Amino acid sequence: MGVEIWGDPAIAGVIGLLLGSFLNVVIHRLPKMMEHQWAQEHAAYAAGAHTASTPDNGPTFNLWTPRSRCPSCGHSVQWYENVPVLSYLFLRGRCSACKVRISARYPLVEILTGVLFAFCAHRFGLTATGLAWAGFSAAMVALAFIDWDTTLLPDDITLPLLWAGLLASAARWIEVPLFDSVTGAAGGYLSLWLVYWGFKLATGKEGMGYGDFKLFAALGAWFGWQALVPIILMSSVIGALVGIGLKVFNNLREGGYVPFGPFLVGAGLTAMVFGPNAILQTVLNLLGL
Structure with a gap:
């Protein structure tokens, strides 16, 4: 009975942890993507262009590209350094390359999302x-x-x-x-x-x-x-x-x-x-x- 009661929330909680890791990317990158788009539109308007924006020949920047990096040293985060919560604990909250402290907000977002997903599954089931x-x-x-x-x-x-x-x-x-x-x-x-x-x-x-x-x-x-x-x-x-x-x-x-x-x-x-x-x-x- 216990497995049946907690099985769905556990599954949902794990999915929430994984999605929480992605939400950290969204939280960091989406505003920057918006600001970049506004800058393009402003430049196009200032140049008297008839289109809403001008072609962007810079490096690709979106929710998927480039890979996550340490903002201090540029170290590319490996998959095993990006496991929700566990990687943060294993690395003791520091970059594996430069040892600069990583914000505790990253695992907090992951845990919060995992808890909310587990709650939804507990109350409503996997429906x-x-x-x-x-x-x-x-x-x-x-x-x-x-x-x-x-x-x-x-x-x-x-x-x-x-x-x-x-x-x-x-x-x-x-x-x-x-x-x-x-x-x-x-x-x-x-x-x-x-x-x-x-x-x-x-x-x-x-x-x-x-x-x-x-x-x-x-x-x-x-x-x-x-x-x-x-x-x-x-x-x-x-x-x-x-x-x-x-x-x-x-x-x-x-x-x-x-x-x-x-x-x-x-x-x-x-x-x-x-x-x-x-x-x-x-x-x-x-x-x-």
């Missing part, structure tokens, strides 16, 4: 529903770390995540009626869009980016319109607390900006694990209500 929520979890992990590092929420992740939620609802892989999913997506986008313009008209500043609208719309698609208020409350309260803490310890980045995406992600994952109603109760407890 279409479990696969859908595992994919949701992977996208959430990537978005949180990318936004924290760069204040970017790439359309390459947020928009597929939005459509995946709508399709999962239509296919009945998730327990959210299609009408609730569609209205959740629309409500999520429009609510933050209105907040953005209200804040900008009042202060002349931009309080958030369009990526936050799209991420909140995606969460609305996955959880329905009823979950929008609990999710935005939790992400706002925790985001404010973290922002205050960073300010107190003088750890705010230049401009005093704290990305909102990671807190939306945290609320979304909490909704997946405990349900939106539990989020609302948690927020009320934090506020002492």
